[in-house]
Amino acid sequence: MTVNEYIDQQKSRFLSDLARLVAVRSVRGEAADGAPFGDGPKAALDEAIRICAEHGFNMTNYAYYAGETDLGDDPALLMLAHLDVVDEGEGWTKPPYEMTEENGKLYGRGTMDDKGPALAALYAMEAVRECGIPLKRGVRLVLGCAEETGSEDMEYYFSKRPTLPYCFSPDASYPLIHLEKGRFAPFFSKQWEPTNVIPRVVKICGGKTANIVPCKASAVLIGIPAQQAQPVCDDFAEKTGAKFTLSEEFNCEGGVCCKKLVITAEGVAAHASEPHKGVNAQTALLALLNALPLAECGTTDAIRTLHKLFPHGDTQGKTVGIAMQDDVSGDLTFNFGVLELNEDGLTACFDSRVPVCATKENVFDVIDTALQSEGFILQADAAMIPAHYVPKDAPIVTTLLDIYEQFTGEKGEALAIGGGTYVHDIEGGVAFGCEMPGIDYRLHGPDEFADIDTLLLSAKMFAEAIIRLCAE
Ligand SMILES: [Zn+2]
Numbered sequence: 001m002t003v004n005e006y007i008d009q010q011k012s013r014f015l016s017d018l019a020r021l022v023a024v025r026s027v028r029g030e031a032a033d034g035a036p037f038g039d040g041p042k043a044a045l046d047e048a049i050r051i052c053a054e055h056g057f058n059m060t061n062y063a064y065y066a067g068e069t070d071l072g073d074d075p076a077l078l079m080l081a082h083l084d085v086v087d088e089g090e091g092w093t094k095p096p097y098e099m100t101e102e103n104g105k106l107y108g109r110g111t112m113d114d115k116g117p118a119l120a121a122l123y124a125m126e127a128v129r130e131c132g133i134p135l136k137r138g139v140r141l142v143l144g145c146a147e148e149t150g151s152e153d154m155e156y157y158f159s160k161r162p163t164l165p166y167c168f169s170p171d172a173s174y175p176l177i178h179l180e181k182g183r184f185a186p187f188f189s190k191q192w193e194p195t196n197v198i199p200r201v202v203k204i205c206g207g208k209t210a211n212i213v214p215c216k217a218s219a220v221l222i223g224i225p226a227q228q229a230q231p232v233c234d235d236f237a238e239k240t241g242a243k244f245t246l247s248e249e250f251n252c253e254g255g256v257c258c259k260k261l262v263i264t265a266e267g268v269a270a271h272a273s274e275p276h277k278g279v280n281a282q283t284a285l286l287a288l289l290n291a292l293p294l295a296e297c298g299t300t301d302a303i304r305t306l307h308k309l310f311p312h313g314d315t316q317g318k319t320v321g322i323a324m325q326d327d328v329s330g331d332l333t334f335n336f337g338v339l340e341l342n343e344d345g346l347t348a349c350f351d352s353r354v355p356v357c358a359t360k361e362n363v364f365d366v367i368d369t370a371l372q373s374e375g376f377i378l379q380a381d382a383a384m385i386p387a388h389y390v391p392k393d394a395p396i397v398t399t400l401l402d403i404y405e406q407f408t409g410e411k412g413e414a415l416a417i418g419g420g421t422y423v424h425d426i427e428g429g430v431a432f433g434c435e436m437p438g439i440d441y442r443l444h445g446p447d448e449f450a451d452i453d454t455l456l457l458s459a460k461m462f463a464e465a466i467i468r469l470c471a472e
Contacts, residue, residue: 003463006127007456014123014456015106017051019099021115022108027087028149035064037084037153041145044083048118048143055126057141065145065156071125072138077469079139079462080154080169080422080429081118082147085110091446104452111450112441117170117434118143120455124462135470140164147171147422154425166396166469169422170458172431175404178390178397179329179416180424181273181353184363185210186382187338188371191345192298198223201289201299202260206282206339210351213278213335215269217285221261224292229261232291240312242267242284263288272335272351273418275315282339283312302346305374310336310350317352321366329355329387329416332363353418356387388424396469400432403464407457410437432465434458 024047029038042064052059052069059069088096088109099108106116121141128135144153168176201221207214221229226246233244243266251260265285270278290307294300309320316323317334325331338349354363364384371378390397392414401412414430423429434454435441442448 001131003127003131003133003467004460006131007123007459007463010123010127011452011456014119014459015099015101015452018106018111018116018119018455019108020047020051021083021119022099022110023097025088025097026084026110026145028084028146036156037064037146037149041084045143045145048083051119052122055122056129057122057125059143062157062160065153067143068140068157068161070138070140071129071466072135072470075138075140075470076165077137077139077466078142078164078167079121079124080142080144080167080426081121081171082114082144082153082422083118084145084148085113085115086148086444089444089446094447096446101452105449106452106455107447107449109448112434112448113443114147114171116450116455117458120434120459121170121462123459124466127459127463128466133467135466137470139466139470144422151422151425154422158426163427165428167423167426167429168396168400168432168465169429170431170433170462171422172433173415173435174408174433174437175410175412176397176400176414177417177421177431178392178394178414179356180388180420181329181333181355181416181418182358182385182387183351183353183420184358184367184384185349185351186367187347187349187379188376189345189347189379190302190376192302194343195297197295197297199293200295200297201303201341202343204285204289204303204339204341204346206285206341206348207337210335210337210349211272212337213267213270213272213275213280214282214337215267215278216264217267217282217339218262218264219285219289221263221292222258223295224261225259226261229263229292233263233288236284236288236291240284240287241279242281244285244288271418272337273333273353275333275335280312280336283307283310283336286310287312298345299341299343302341306336306339306348309370309374310334320370322352322363324355324357324362326355326357328389329357331355332358333418354384354387356389358384358387360384385420385424388420388429390428390430394428396428396430399468400430400465403461403468404432407461407464433461
């Protein structure tokens with residue numbers, strides 16, 4: 001029997017194993033003794049250990065951080081998947097923890113991210129074993145318990161266990177990801193003495209999350225009437241692409257009544273790794289405020305400085321002096337995404353995705369100097385995460401892409417992305433599968449699903465990867 005025939009025959013068993021894993025709500029919870037990520041991930045690893053045993057694989061439990069099982073000795077290839085999931089959230093039309101099958105699709109939290117791919121890797125190992133294919137070196141499957149919450153599982157696991165010559169993780173997309181930009185996303189702050197001068201800004205509520213281009217930001221001002229601000233808003237709506245709305249409200253505090261003007265900016269949200277696809281409401285609002293005749297004070301000073309360093313439309317960090325690019329990773333991207341400003345100070349955060357050529361000297365130090373010279377303080381433990389890069393001609397890349405082309409008939413191409421995958425900190429690791437290009441599997445959303453055909457095809461491709469990479 002061929003490996004492909006064997007995997008096809010396992011379909012109903014595969015589905016029942018997957019349903020068992022999906023039934024465990026493996027969302028991170030309170031850490032307890034012997035359960036570093038809470039009861040859910042612990043129960044999922046216990047279930048995976050039982051399933052492995054039923055398939056004749058003895059899985060070693062690394063303190064409920066991760067499980068590990070080998071086929072053969074002296075492993076050369078590590079396949080890495082995870083058992084934890086993000087919580088179900090709202091909006092499901094199917095039960096999130098009871099796998100349902102409909103027209104070849106499997107609905108349920110974790111079917112695609114990442115329990116289905118984890119099982120595909122296990123079935124690949126079994127198929128190679130059951131078909132009696134000789135391997136010169138072994139293959140290792142590692143199932144982690146905290147990919148969704150910062151990958152502490154891998155920090156622990158790799159403190160105990162070695163990396164292997166080849167590593168892939170089916171926790172992203174086909175064809176293959178060989179380059180993941182690095183990230184620099186520190187908080188910074190500034191404090192000043194409040195004053196009573198007018199006109200002035202008393203509050204800014206910008207974005208809340210650094211990794212999203214803010215689609216909304218608002219400012220509260222005193223001492224400027226709406227009719228004076230309106231023409232400036234109209235002008236800046238045109239200049240920035242954002243929409244501004246004005247409203248006036250009366251506010252009485254401690255017997256003192258004053259009229260406040262609220263300006264709300266609306267832009268377009270986008271992911272921080274593709275900031276040029278959005279319209280940043282926060283930087284648009286700062287551009288507008290900078291043009292108003294504000295009195296000299298701490299808030300005015302801060303607004304002018306932020307606008308100077310991070311002007312609207314600069315999604316590459318040109319002004320602050322870190323714009324750079326290289327052939328393999330493309331441009332550095334920059335998103336000024338978080339701002340909270342009050343009468344006496346501000347905290348803010350940006351999210352920059354940095355190319356392979358980024359270093360502490362040409363990014364971190366440049367930002368640090370620019371912020372310090374304006375009186376801002378960078379968070380004490382700020383650090384840049386470097387990019388992750390495996391060359392396109394590395395054997396793991398060429399072999400997996402060749403397999404992908406052979407099994408799908410599609411062009412295999414190594415991709416560079418602005419986000420990070422499970423292998424970001426694993427030297428030589430690539431992401432391979434299981435999302436097929438162009439399909440939205442609603443990962444992390446309601447009605448997440450996987451395709452049965454895609455999971456079984458993945459198992460076949462993983463088996464072929466084992467055969468090719470472990471045969472030398
Ligand atoms: Zn995942």
